[in-house]
Amino acid sequence: MMTTGMVLGMPSNTIVTEKEELEMLSKAQESLNMDETDDDGVGGEEGGEDEAEEKKTGAGKSDPHGDGGRAIKKAQKRVKELERQMEGTSKKQKKRIKKKIQKIIQDAQKKRKGETHWN
Amino acid sequence: MENKKKSKFDWIPLKQIGPFVFGDPIGDYVEALNLSHIPEEYNEKVNWEVYSLCSDIRIYTEIGKIVAVSTSNFCVYKGYNIIGALISDVIKEIGIKPDSIEPEELSDGIQAVYDFDDLGLQLWVKADIILTAICSGHSDDD
Structure with a gap:
């Protein structure tokens, strides 16, 4: 077990204090809790006719189907949002978003491999 | 950290993880490590070609060069596998606070x-x- 605060070559002014860490974790947890109350679970930015229709009828004829169908549809929607966020943002932020998109795609493909293409 | 599994999949920040050196041509690895190309995970906006070492490890390339690696198996930092470790322990270990935390x-x-x-x-x-x-x-993006 390595000791708390052992910096491993990092500048000493970058050490996270326990208080800072707790604050960050607390903020993240609040954010997660808020998100869990949202049916879509993707930040409360969705809604409208598409969602209402989906709730009423389930996935449409041309939508992915089966166990992973809904998950893939939701992932596709989120990927589109992230693609939009990439436009005009900083390079660092863009790289973060690229990683997120790839992780979401990998997860969705794992859920239902091969049925949906992402380009 | 509680998770003390050791492996050869060492992570050297910004330089390398396991055998994969960031910036190296992927061609050097495809045959040697029998990597699979995963075209179904390609996204036009991201523009990263995707290769797989196994189901839990992805190698992302741009213009034929390795730009990132995703792993859900091993990511060993200073002898400790951070996969499976507590996030609070890893934050203390690396000594840098996250730039963002998002759900x-x-x-x-x-x-x-x-x-x-x-x-x-x-x-x-x-x-x-x-x-x-x-x-x-x-x-070049950084």
Whole structure:
């Protein structure tokens, strides 16, 4: 077990204090809790006719189907949002978003491999 | 850290993870490591070609060069596998606070995404346990 605060070559002014860490974790947890109350679970930015229709009828004829169908549809929607966020943002932020998109795609493909293409 | 599994999949921030050196041509690895190309995970906007070493490890390339690696198996830092470790332990260990913590939904629920920009590290965390690490190197974009 390595000791708390052992910096491993990092500048000493970058050490996270326990208080800072707790604050960050607390903020993240609040954010997660808020998100869990949202049916879509993707930040409360969705809604409208598409969602209402989906709730009423389930996935449409041309939508992915089966166990992973809904998950893939939701992932596709989120990927589109992230693609939009990439436009005009900083390079660092863009790289973060690229990683997120790839992780979401990998997860969705794992859920239902091969049925949906992402380009 | 509690998780003390050791492996050869060492992560050297911004330089290398396991055998993969950021910036190296992927061609050098495809045959040697029998990597599979995964075209179905390509996204036009991201523009990263995707290769797989196994089901839990992805190698992302841009213009034929390795830009990032995603792993849900091993990401060994200073002898400790951070996959499966507590996020709080890893934050203390690396000594840098995350630049952002954001929720993101996957098929099996919401995970917290921790980004450490200066290390090129993104961690996906569920119930305080690190499930996936996506490591990248320096690039022209940075």
